[in-house]
Amino acid sequence: xxxxxxxxxxxxxxxxxNSFGKKLFNSLRDKGVSFNAEExxxxxxxxxxxxxxxxxxxxxxxxxxxxxxxxxxxNRQNKNILNTYKSAKGVVFQSEFNRVLTTKYxxxxxxxxxxxxxxxxxxxxxxxxxxxxxFLNYDKVWLSASSWRPHKRLExxxxxxxxxxxxxxxxxxxxxxxxxxxxxxxxxxxxNLDYLSLLRVYKSSDYFVHLAWLDHCxxxxxxxRACGCNIICSSSGGTKEIAGKDATVVLEEEWDFSxxxxxxxxxxxxxxxxxxxxxxxxxxxxxxxxxLDFIDGTINL
Numbered sequence: 001x002x003x004x005x006x007x008x009x010x011x012x013x014x015x016x017x018n019s020f021g022k023k024l025f026n027s028l029r030d031k032g033v034s035f036n037a038e039e040x041x042x043x044x045x046x047x048x049x050x051x052x053x054x055x056x057x058x059x060x061x062x063x064x065x066x067x068x069x070x071x072x073x074x075n076r077q078n079k080n081i082l083n084t085y086k087s088a089k090g091v092v093f094q095s096e097f098n099r100v101l102t103t104k105y106x107x108x109x110x111x112x113x114x115x116x117x118x119x120x121x122x123x124x125x126x127x128x129x130x131x132x133x134x135f136l137n138y139d140k141v142w143l144s145a146s147s148w149r150p151h152k153r154l155e156x157x158x159x160x161x162x163x164x165x166x167x168x169x170x171x172x173x174x175x176x177x178x179x180x181x182x183x184x185x186x187x188x189x190x191x192n193l194d195y196l197s198l199l200r201v202y203k204s205s206d207y208f209v210h211l212a213w214l215d216h217c218x219x220x221x222x223x224x225r226a227c228g229c230n231i232i233c234s235s236s237g238g239t240k241e242i243a244g245k246d247a248t249v250v251l252e253e254e255w256d257f258s259x260x261x262x263x264x265x266x267x268x269x270x271x272x273x274x275x276x277x278x279x280x281x282x283x284x285x286x287x288x289x290x291x292l293d294f295i296d297g298t299i300n301l
Contacts, residue, residue, distance in 0.1 A: 003034045005041040007050050017047050017064050020117050027288025043295050049084045058299050061088035065216040070259035082106055090298035094217040095238030104257045113294050116242050116280045117217050118287030119226035130204040138170040143205040145174035145220045150263040155181035157209040202227035213265035215239050222282050240278055247276035
């Protein structure tokens with residue numbers, strides 16, 4: 001039985017990396033992996049970076065992105081992530097976009113793989129749809145959800161809905177917003193929701209809009225897709241890799257991976273759209289097996 005020590009993971013947190021960490025923890029535990037901190041580790045799985053210089057077990061770094069915002073000191077922000085990268089025996093990138101970005105700044109790693117994020121399909125199958133009036137009285141329900149920051153493009157998500165929705169459609173916005181960028185009777189702001197409630201909203205909605213700029217592998221998109229939403233996303237970043245083949249992709253200019261003002265995204269042109277060509281695994285059981293195979297292979301290198 002493989003015993004893994006987790007580092008820099010808070011299983012009680014609902015942030016993106018930690019939310020995925022909990023799903024991965026449950027998936028690996030179901031496969032017989034132990035997480036006994038009192039026993040010697042066969043491997044150390046580090047999310048993003050480690051501050052523990054005494055890790056003796058083979059270290060696998062799970063990267064969800066690095067810093068490149070030109071308006072911040074991205075070299076300082078990346079310093080310890082780079083140290084962990086150099087020390088790691090293996091690296092898991094959560095998207096091909098993430099791999100290309102990281103190697104551009106950090107150089108190649110001798111042992112790596114790309115494993116996209118996954119969703120708990122068994123949990124989703126057990127959750128009932130919502131029967132609130134908003135899901136019964138409208139033709140189509142559109143949804144956006146995020147930890148809202150400027151590059152997540154909340155206003156653009158809403159503008160896309162208003163431009164493309166039917167007369168009897170409605171849009172829901174989940175996640176705390178400091179201000180409501182657009183006030184319209186067809187848009188309702190839900191504020192923060194707990195994870196299970198958010199899954200039920202996904203499951204009850206028709207479209208999920210995520211036009212974020214240079215996002216890596218957003219868990220909200222994976223979960224929304226797993227719940228049956230049709231995804232609308234930007235071509236920038238790694239979101240299109242996990243949006244599904246039926247997704248609508250709004251095309252943007254290619255980024256050359258140079259430092260950029262991340263919180264000042266360019267205006268997006270909704271008219272330039274294509275159907276997605278990417279397919280990816282999003283069943284957490286399969287994703288967990290990919291992690292286990294990579295971890296066991298790295299241990300045995």
